[in-house]
Amino acid sequence: xxxxxxxxxxxxxxxxxxxxxxxxxxxxxxxxxxxxxxxxxxxxxxxxxxxxxxxxxxxxxxxxxxxxxxxxxxxxxxxxxxxxxxxxxxxxxxxxxxxxxxxxxxxxxxxxxxxxxxxxxxxxxxxxxxxxxxxxxxxxxxxxxxxxxxxxxxxxxxxxxxxxxxxxxxxxxxxxxxxxxxxxxxxxxxxxxxxxxxxxxxxxxxxxxxxxxxxxxxxxxxxxxxxxxxxxxxxxxxxxxxxxxxxxxxxxxxxxxxxxxxxxxxxxxxxxxxxxxxxxxxxxxxxxxxxxxxxxxxxxxxxxxxxxxxxxxxxxxxxxxxx
Amino acid sequence: xxxxxxxxxxxxxxxxxxxxxxxxxxxxxxxxxxxxxxxxxxxxxxxxxxxxxxxxxxxxxxxxxxxxxxxxxxxxxxxxxxxxxxxxxxxxxxxxxxxxxxxxxxxxxxxxxxxxxxxxxxxxxxxxxxxxxxxxxxxxxxxxxxxxxxxxxxxxxxxxxxxxxxxxxxxxxxxxxxxxxxxxxxxxxxxxxxxxxxxxxxxxxxxxxxxxxxxxxxxxxxxxxxxxxxxxxxxxxxxxxxxxxxxxxxxxxxxxxxxxxxx
Numbered sequence: 040x041x042x043x044x045x046x047x048x049x050x051x052x053x054x055x056x057x058x059x060x061x062x063x064x065x066x067x068x069x070x071x072x073x074x075x076x077x078x079x080x081x082x083x084x085x086x087x088x089x090x091x092x093x094x095x096x097x098x099x100x101x102x103x104x105x106x107x108x109x110x111x112x113x114x115x116x117x118x119x120x121x122x123x124x125x126x127x128x129x130x131x132x133x134x135x136x137x138x139x140x141x142x143x144x145x146x147x148x149x150x151x152x153x154x155x156x157x158x159x160x161x162x163x164x165x166x167x168x169x170x171x172x173x174x175x176x177x178x179x180x181x182x183x184x185x186x187x188x189x190x191x192x193x194x195x196x197x198x199x200x201x202x203x204x205x206x207x208x209x210x211x212x213x214x215x216x217x218x219x220x221x222x223x224x225x226x227x228x229x230x231x232x233x234x235x236x237x238x239x240x241x242x243x244x245x246x247x248x249x250x251x252x253x254x255x256x257x258x259x260x261x262x263x264x265x266x267x268x269x270x271x272x273x274x275x276x277x278x279x280x281x282x283x284x285x286x287x288x289x290x291x292x293x294x295x296x297x298x299x300x301x302x303x304x305x306x307x308x309x310x311x312x313x314x315x316x317x318x319x320x321x322x323x324x325x326x327x328x329x330x331x332x333x334x335x336x337x338x339x340x341x342x343x344x345x346x347x348x349x350x351x352x353x354x355x356x357x358x359x360x361x362x
Numbered sequence: 363x364x365x366x367x368x369x370x371x372x373x374x375x376x377x378x379x380x381x382x383x384x385x386x387x388x389x390x391x392x393x394x395x396x397x398x399x400x401x402x403x404x405x406x407x408x409x410x411x412x413x414x415x416x417x418x419x420x421x422x423x424x425x426x427x428x429x430x431x432x433x434x435x436x437x438x439x440x441x442x443x444x445x446x447x448x449x450x451x452x453x454x455x456x457x458x459x460x461x462x463x464x465x466x467x468x469x470x471x472x473x474x475x476x477x478x479x480x481x482x483x484x485x486x487x488x489x490x491x492x493x494x495x496x497x498x499x500x501x502x503x504x505x506x507x508x509x510x511x512x513x514x515x516x517x518x519x520x521x522x523x524x525x526x527x528x529x530x531x532x533x534x535x536x537x538x539x540x541x542x543x544x545x546x547x548x549x550x551x552x553x554x555x556x557x558x559x560x561x562x563x564x565x566x567x568x569x570x571x572x573x574x575x576x577x578x579x580x581x582x583x584x585x586x587x588x589x590x591x592x593x594x595x596x597x598x599x600x601x602x603x604x605x606x607x608x609x610x611x612x613x614x615x616x617x618x619x620x621x622x623x624x625x
């Protein structure tokens with residue numbers, strides 16, 4: 040449905056988006072992840088037609104977008120800019136009107152999104168008097184008014200409280216199978232909560248493209264297990280080190296009443312469980328708990344979006360602060 | 363919220379929604395015109411316009427004392443009234459959209475830029491039309507007191523409205539240049555002042571002493587004032603009408619070019 044090829048946008052000497060290519064289909068809920076200024080918004084602006092690319096191409100294959108791709112797209116720009124001096128209803132009627140709705144159909148379309156985003160209570164209120172959460176929902180309502188095939192949401196949950204975030208995510212999930220949704224965010228939990236595909240963009244270039252699970256598994260945490268034993272004196276660090284494939288053993292603060300918890304890192308996570316089981320049997324360890332954590336997204340995120348030099352600098356400055 | 367239920371509700375056939383440029387244009391005009399009346403701007407503008415046109419007509423123009431049943435004293439001050447009031451009306455047209463970021467919303471709707479530029483212009487032009495209609499009691503008064511030439515008055519109203527369109531087109535252009543409404547106002551005022559003053563008798567008489575006459579004629583021929591004055595004499599010359607239309611089209615085109623390049 041969307042095919043982006045070698046998309047590049049430069050502003051003067053600054054390259055905001057650099058040779059970005061990807062394809063997305065109906066049913067994809069694509070999360071654009073990246074630090075601020077990574078080129079997420081610029082990419083979205085080019086897909087929606089607000090900015091024209093410096094080079095590269097964007098192809099949209101949609102039903103409504105044959106004549107003008109903007110018919111097929113619903114777009115929530117960053118910060119959800121809307122006319123503050125209009126009432127919610129008037130604003131939505133205006134958007135519907137520009138999109139070609141008239142008469143009863145217009146009323147129907149407006150009523151539908153008002154119900155969908157639970158805006159009934161604020162319908163007659165001026166937008167400037169609304170809370171941030173309500174304003175964002177009005178922004179989403181205008182993006183959904185024509186039931187678009189492609190939905191592009193630039194930080195849709197930014198500034199919302201946890202309940203409102205939950206509501207917006209539920210909403211995005213509810214039409215995920217019928218639309219192509221692109222969501223940009225710098226909140227990592229959002230990716231696992233709503234997206235079935237994650238793309239990490241840094242310095243305008245694609246750093247990762249896969250499922251959120253694949254992304255998480257890249258974390259060093261994903262290559263480790265946490266174990267606790269019933270008898271603390273039973274197991275020593277050296278014993279654990281002897282387990283095949285273990286590369287590192289870290290003692291964790293005791294959370295289990297009987298003793299110590301360990302975190303074991305393995306060079307081959309997929310074979311690690313077998314090795315561990317074997318050793319436990321041989322040594323007669325009595326396990327209190329064993330857990331495998333999914334990878335920590337923020338680790339991977341940092342890994343992918345910062346250069347080696349930046350990371351070392353961070354660590355050394357943290358070291359200075361500690362001492 | 364029950365997401366499943368809502369999804370079912372989303373299943374609606376919108377395939378028979380036929381987007382048309384005219385409908386988008388109507389929506390834009392309706393919003394812009396409506397906005398004037400939702401804010402105090404419209405009422406302040408109308409009040410000041412009517413007050414000043416009254417002051418100019420009866421006090422400065424001495425309508426009663428002149429003993430003539432025409433509206434010359436009323437119309438002769440319009441260029442100076444518009445000079446201040448129209449930039450105040452037009453300064454927000456685009457500057458506000460750019461400042462608040464709503465321009466991004468507007469430009470990603472399936473509507474041509476020309477429709478937006480023209481729609482916004484027409485809405486404010488209609489608004490000035492309303493202000494002019496509200497001045498008709500002056501016309502009625504003169505008709506009651508004497509026997510004015512109604513043809514001249516109608517021509518003058520048309521001329522005044524056309525000239526207001528010229529001012530507005532200039533204002534639309536300057537509003538597109540800057541995100542700042544005050545900058546838009548000041549630049550628009552200065553540009554309009556030049557366009558009016560270039561044909562103002564006091565200025566042209568002075569200019570003739572410094573510059574060759576053909577140059578002065580060319581410059582004054584580009585002035586709002588020259589063409590407006592000709593129309594208020596009751597002669598609806600096609601050249602004067604065409605002049606204002608060319609000015610409007612030229613500045614609206616420039617508006618579009620500026621917005622396009624500012625993306």
